[in-house]
Amino acid sequence: MKFALFVGCKIPSRLPAYEISTRAVLGRLGVSLVDLDFTCCGYPARNISRDAFVLAAARNLALAERAGLDVLTPCKCCFGNLRHAIRFLGEDEALRSRVEKALATEGLAWSGHTEVHHLLPLLARKVGIDKVTASVRLPQTGMRVAAQYGCHALRPSNVTRFDNPMAPTIFEKLIRATGAVAINWPRRLDCCGDPLHEANGPLSERITLAKLADARQSGATTICTACPHCHLRMDAVLAGSTSASAETGTEIKTLLYPQLLGLAMGLAPEALGM
Amino acid sequence: MTPALFRIALYGSLAICLLGLLWRVSTWFHLRVGPDACNVTVFQRLITAVRGAVSVTFSRGLVHVLRAFFVDVVFQNRLFAREKLRWLGHQLILTGFTGLVLVHALASVLAGKLSPGYQPTLDPYMFLRNLAGVMVFVGIAMVFAGRRRQQTGFPQSRRPIDAIFVALLGTILVSGFLLEAHKIASPRAFYRMTDQFIGTTDPEELKPLRALWASEFGVAFDDMGDGIEPAVIAEGRELHGDACASCHAKPTSAFISYTAAKVLAPLSGALDEARADTWLLYLHLFACFIGLALLPFSRFFHAVADPVSLLVNGAAREREFSSAGRASRRALALDACVHCGLCDSSCSVGPLARHLGNPALLPSHKIVATGAHARRRLLSHGIGPDALLVSEGAFQCTDCGRCTTRCPVGLDLADLWEAGRGDLAIAGLPAPSQWVQARSAFAWAESLDSRSTPDAPSAPLASDRRTFSHCVQCQTCTNVCPVVAHSIDTEHGVDLTPQKVMNLLRLGMLDLTLGSRMVWDCATCYQCQENCPEGVRVTDVMCELRGLAYHRLGSVRNPGGPS
Numbered sequence A: 001m002k003f004a005l006f007v008g009c010k011i012p013s014r015l016p017a018y019e020i021s022t023r024a025v026l027g028r029l030g031v032s033l034v035d036l037d038f039t040c041c042g043y044p045a046r047n048i049s050r051d052a053f054v055l056a057a058a059r060n061l062a063l064a065e066r067a068g069l070d071v072l073t074p075c076k077c078c079f080g081n082l083r084h085a086i087r088f089l090g091e092d093e094a095l096r097s098r099v100e101k102a103l104a105t106e107g108l109a110w111s112g113h114t115e116v117h118h119l120l121p122l123l124a125r126k127v128g129i130d131k132v133t134a135s136v137r138l139p140q141t142g143m144r145v146a147a148q149y150g151c152h153a154l155r156p157s158n159v160t161r162f163d164n165p166m167a168p169t170i171f172e173k174l175i176r177a178t179g180a181v182a183i184n185w186p187r188r189l190d191c192c193g194d195p196l197h198e199a200n201g202p203l204s205e206r207i208t209l210a211k212l213a214d215a216r217q218s219g220a221t222t223i224c225t226a227c228p229h230c231h232l233r234m235d236a237v238l239a240g241s242t243s244a245s246a247e248t249g250t251e252i253k254t255l256l257y258p259q260l261l262g263l264a265m266g267l268a269p270e271a272l273g274m
Numbered sequence B: 001m002t003p004a005l006f007r008i009a010l011y012g013s014l015a016i017c018l019l020g021l022l023w024r025v026s027t028w029f030h031l032r033v034g035p036d037a038c039n040v041t042v043f044q045r046l047i048t049a050v051r052g053a054v055s056v057t058f059s060r061g062l063v064h065v066l067r068a069f070f071v072d073v074v075f076q077n078r079l080f081a082r083e084k085l086r087w088l089g090h091q092l093i094l095t096g097f098t099g100l101v102l103v104h105a106l107a108s109v110l111a112g113k114l115s116p117g118y119q120p121t122l123d124p125y126m127f128l129r130n131l132a133g134v135m136v137f138v139g140i141a142m143v144f145a146g147r148r149r150q151q152t153g154f155p156q157s158r159r160p161i162d163a164i165f166v167a168l169l170g171t172i173l174v175s176g177f178l179l180e181a182h183k184i185a186s187p188r189a190f191y192r193m194t195d196q197f198i199g200t201t202d203p204e205e206l207k208p209l210r211a212l213w214a215s216e217f218g219v220a221f222d223d224m225g226d227g228i229e230p231a232v233i234a235e236g237r238e239l240h241g242d243a244c245a246s247c248h249a250k251p252t253s254a255f256i257s258y259t260a261a262k263v264l265a266p267l268s269g270a271l272d273e274a275r276a277d278t279w280l281l282y283l284h285l286f287a288c289f290i291g292l293a294l295l296p297f298s299r300f301f302h303a304v305a306d307p308v309s310l311l312v313n314g315a316a317r318e319r320e321f322s323s324a325g326r327a328s329r330r331a332l333a334l335d336a337c338v339h340c341g342l343c344d345s346s347c348s349v350g351p352l353a354r355h356l357g358n359p360a361l362l363p364s365h366k367i368v369a370t371g372a373h374a375r376r377r378l379l380s381h382g383i384g385p386d387a388l389l390v391s392e393g394a395f396q397c398t399d400c401g402r403c404t405t406r407c408p409v410g411l412d413l414a415d416l417w418e419a420g421r422g423d424l425a426i427a428g429l430p431a432p433s434q435w436v437q438a439r440s441a442f443a444w445a446e447s448l449d450s451r452s453t454p455d456a457p458s459a460p461l462a463s464d465r466r467t468f469s470h471c472v473q474c475q476t477c478t479n480v481c482p483v484v485a486h487s488i489d490t491e492h493g494v495d496l497t498p499q500k501v502m503n504l505l506r507l508g509m510l511d512l513t514l515g516s517r518m519v520w521d522c523a524t525c526y527q528c529q530e531n532c533p534e535g536v537r538v539t540d541v542m543c544e545l546r547g548l549a550y551h552r553l554g555s556v557r558n559p560g561g562p563s
């Protein structure tokens, strides 16, 4: 299995451990990764122009197509946005021809053959839960883990095709594969608050705090993430970088899924960017 | 040139250069970039810099500074790691230029002291001068070629003074070579020397010497005729040995000028008539003097700012900067940027910049804009179109950090961008969500009424009634919306609910939605869209509304000002 790794903008600059741990566990599972000259997925441009965001996404899809590879991204926002772009290109002929014209100026073309995968479904379905389970040497028993699903991977389900949007199970299965306990928590499918951060800081913080409090009350010791936006947002609120974080206590921590899996595989924490 | 005129020009341009250098360096301590820079005084910044320099000098940090000096400043490791061709070009320019200054410009002073027999027409000086000149030429060509290969779709960020400076550099090199070439070929120069050192200018008497110099030294006499006998040349060689050899090596080692002299030979009589030696010398010297005076004001001031920046980086490895230190470092970065454009070609939003037709998204252009804002030039006539483009550029940056990683000067661009955004927000040019929400949805709708709006970007969902005509106003979208659920106070809460936004659209009141807090505070969580029993694409519509608002409200953002 070979994919073009799309790390996006946030991971290299703010959460390099996510890339490191993703590469480490995928390497163990026999998934090889190729680096292409990708640029922004277009998600931030969605606020200013539909054309701009679709074009930015399409450029990356075209790069992957030229290399004959499907895209794998650990970021749920990049994932959702690239999939949205595919949808918009599919349903809007005029948009598609504008985008094709713009791509042609760079000598690129996209015929619609690139698939976009997120890390979690890739592990659960392409690699397979069984193979993931078999790779575990040090089961992380005793760890009580809350799965943070993340909006942009889960919804809208007809675009993302991530899992059942009302009752997903994929993340819990992957957590259980590491030997940890996947707890149930009412707010597991809620927004982490990150996209609201710039527009409305206080409201964003309330949303994040509600999630953190819920995870704690539900008995989680760890919130497991698979998106840099969710992860960094929760870390920032937990670290008290914003005012009211004391409410949640500090006993809960965040962990990236490939770090959890990597620990269970017996990889050294340093190899996972920890 | 009379010695007095020469001296006045030299000392004048030196003085301007020194004052310019002082002024530029002083900006490192008084230009303010970033909101936090306003909290520290110039004095604090100076003290911090001095204290930092002293404490590093007497600590282990000195090792890092020395390392930075050899690895980053002298060897230019960062550029080497990124662009080998441009590294080579840059090193050639640097070595060649230093060589020219040492063995040529300062030669009469330096080489005269080091070796008493210095003559510009002896080797190795003749050879070295040509070699250094060629190095600079080739280096410039390589750097330009390296730049060519970077395609960002926009011209490089550059100021007119920089083009002038490059033109001066070219003038200095070309006039230097031409002058040397002309002197080699010039009969007049030959006779001036024989007059001075042999005491005659009689062509007949000098025939043997002329024969030798015509055949071996490239002088283009027009009255020599062909078929000079070897015996005559041999006689000339003897005379040459007595009178000339101690000061004149064969000019073939001046390989460029000698070749040029061969080309110029047919013209040398005419050039002599026109006193080419004089005006070429004037051209050469004045180009040098003007270049010297302009240096601090051009981007080639980076020759000073870069090493400082790299050494500061070396020293900073183990310490956090205070806000005074950060403030100075940002101002220094404005000068240290060499406008190489390496950051632009790797910028994550480069394709977006091309699509929007806005170069202000690209990092090297952002540096220029940040400098202009710090020098109060960006908003000197209020918020104009340029300022709006700059703001768009600043806030579309995704903070991916690639520019910082790639910059061959090692500038902390991430910090600069954050500081720049802070400054823009204070100056009334904040992020879109901020300037839109500064007014109510009603106020925006009213100002839209009174103004025609430019072509809006495509919004096929929001402008198609079928998107929301089947909305039954069941409020499911509102009930699942986390933003509505957490809107518990009026100050930070939303003004509408998703269901109401859909209803306004159903009623054809799109303008009222554009400035709505609900639209701009939507977290794009897609709960509404996923749960809507009628399959209304609520979130997709919200996103389109923002795009529409960005353009249409943007056009009425500055009543009075251009859109």
Ligand code: SF4
Pocket: B343, B346, B347, B348, B349, B350, B361, B362, B363, B396, B397, B398, B399, B400, B401, B402, B403, B404
């Ligand atoms: S941090 Fe911003 S300016 Fe720099 S490369 Fe990324 S998007 Fe471009």
Ligand code: SF4
Pocket: B336, B337, B338, B339, B340, B341, B342, B343, B344, B363, B364, B367, B406, B407, B408, B409, B410, B411, B413
């Ligand atoms: S910021 Fe750095 S990489 Fe960008 S143009 Fe300036 S020197 Fe070059």
Ligand code: SF4
Pocket: B470, B471, B472, B473, B474, B475, B476, B477, B478, B498, B499, B502, B528, B531, B532, B533, B534, B535, B536, B538
């Ligand atoms: S958009 Fe859908 S969920 Fe919202 S009110 Fe209309 S029908 Fe109900």
Ligand code: SF4
Pocket: B477, B480, B481, B482, B483, B484, B498, B521, B522, B523, B524, B525, B526, B527, B528, B529, B538, B539, B542
């Ligand atoms: S997508 Fe926006 S409007 Fe819809 S539920 Fe989420 S926050 Fe509310």
